[in-house]
Amino acid sequence: MKLFTVGPVACYPIVLKAMGEQMYSHRSAEYKKLHYDTVERLQKWLETQNPIYLFSSTGTGFMEAAVRNCVKDSMLACVNGDFGKRFAEVGKSNGRKVEVLEPIIGEPITPQGLDDALRKHPQVEAVAITHNETSAGLINPLPELCAVSKKHGKLIFVDAVSSMGGTEILVDKWGIDICFSSSQKCFGVPPGLGIGSVSKRCLEIAEKLPNRGYYFDLILWQKDHEKGQGTPVTSVIPQVAGLSAVLKMVEEKGGKKWYFDLYKRRNTKIRRAVKKLGTPVYPKRGYESPTVNCIKAPKGVPGPQIYEAMRKKGYELAQGYGALKDVTYRIGNMGYIPNQSLNSMLETLKQVYDEI
Numbered sequence: 073m074k075l076f077t078v079g080p081v082a083c084y085p086i087v088l089k090a091m092g093e094q095m096y097s098h099r100s101a102e103y104k105k106l107h108y109d110t111v112e113r114l115q116k117w118l119e120t121q122n123p124i125y126l127f128s129s130t131g132t133g134f135m136e137a138a139v140r141n142c143v144k145d146s147m148l149a150c151v152n153g154d155f156g157k158r159f160a161e162v163g164k165s166n167g168r169k170v171e172v173l174e175p176i177i178g179e180p181i182t183p184q185g186l187d188d189a190l191r192k193h194p195q196v197e198a199v200a201i202t203h204n205e206t207s208a209g210l211i212n213p214l215p216e217l218c219a220v221s222k223k224h225g226k227l228i229f230v231d232a233v234s235s236m237g238g239t240e241i242l243v244d245k246w247g248i249d250i251c252f253s254s255s256q257k258c259f260g261v262p263p264g265l266g267i268g269s270v271s272k273r274c275l276e277i278a279e280k281l282p283n284r285g286y287y288f289d290l291i292l293w294q295k296d297h298e299k300g301q302g303t304p305v306t307s308v309i310p311q312v313a314g315l316s317a318v319l320k321m322v323e324e325k326g327g328k329k330w331y332f333d334l335y336k337r338r339n340t341k342i343r344r345a346v347k348k349l350g351t352p353v354y355p356k357r358g359y360e361s362p363t364v365n366c367i368k369a370p371k372g373v374p375g376p377q378i379y380e381a382m383r384k385k386g387y388e389l390a391q392g393y394g395a396l397k398d399v400t401y402r403i404g405n406m407g408y409i410p411n412q413s414l415n416s417m418l419e420t421l422k423q424v425y426d427e428i
């Protein structure tokens with residue numbers, strides 16, 4: 073099966089090879105070297121001085137960490153799809169009051185909309201933004217949204233699960249307090265590893281906040297990070313080794329710009345091809361995701377039918393998600409996708425459209 077999923081995505085062969093090595097202790101000198109080398113490469117990639125923690129959980133662990141460690145009473149969640157909704161749920165389920173900014177689906181969060189929401193709810197301590205809303209194939213204007221949040225003096229939490237690695241994110245320049253992702257997306261590594269940077273401001277708040285829990289206690293993570301210990305719990309060593317292999321590969325090929333351009337080329341090729349077939353992408357023009365195309369299903373054809381037909385021919389795309397399940401289907405362009413597979417997938421999709 074050739075994968076054009078939205079995560080977990082196909083892994084690079086070098087990742088699978090690195091992950092197949094024999095285990096060693098996460099307290100060994102070998103692991104510590106791998107850990108801090110990987111952290112440094114990620115800091116360089118995200119252009120940040122903030123510490124980066126490698127959680128033995130998926131990215132959602134950082135939503136929990138952000139809420140438990142940094143929000144005392146209330147936060148604002150920007151929701152334009154199911155993952156924004158999840159961040160709001162994490163806030164509510166931890167007993168915080170969550171205000172919601174929710175444009176109609178397919179529309180971005182606008183700087184003006186955010187400014188209005190923060191004027192209406194000046195008490196919120198933090199703003200949660202989904203950079204790339206995977207469910208709708210939409211990318212929000214992150215630098216502008218960060219500037220508005222900063223103007224209001226709010227903490228900024230960014231869910232970059234399907235954007236980190238696939239498009240530029242400048243953590244320090246944009247002033248992001250917590251920026252997190254998962255291994256199974258743009259870096260093309262199996263699931264199980266959460267990657268997140270945390271600002272000094274967050275740590276100062278966390279220090280004074282009771283009931284942070286244990287597993288995602290940022291103070292505990294920072295202590296072990298500073299001590300040279302890496303992680304307070306057992307690390308997912310194979311995933312870290314896989315991530316290290318990808319970061320090295322990208323550096324050898326020309327750096328992150330090379331990787332972003334590769335994603336852009338794949339993504340544009342898919343978008344143009346589906347448009348030619350008469351089915352444009354779902355989100356508002358100018359806000360199309362660079363890592364996943366969410367495509368309107370042909371008139372009268374449920375999205376899952378396209379997904380099933382492609383599966384029978386050896387291509388795993390992704391079904392629509394949440395509210396868009398029936399009216400869309402999705403094609404991801406993250407991870408290991410040889411050019412030849414991309415071309416044959418698009419030819420097969422044309423056949424499927426001819427047959428339905």
Ligand SMILES: Cc1ncc(COP(=O)(O)O)c(C=O)c1O
Binds near residue numbers: 133206207
């Ligand atoms: C934008 C976004 N946020 C959060 C998640 C949840 O990530 P995880 O399952 O790795 O915790 C996903 C997963 O698809 C996602 O795409």
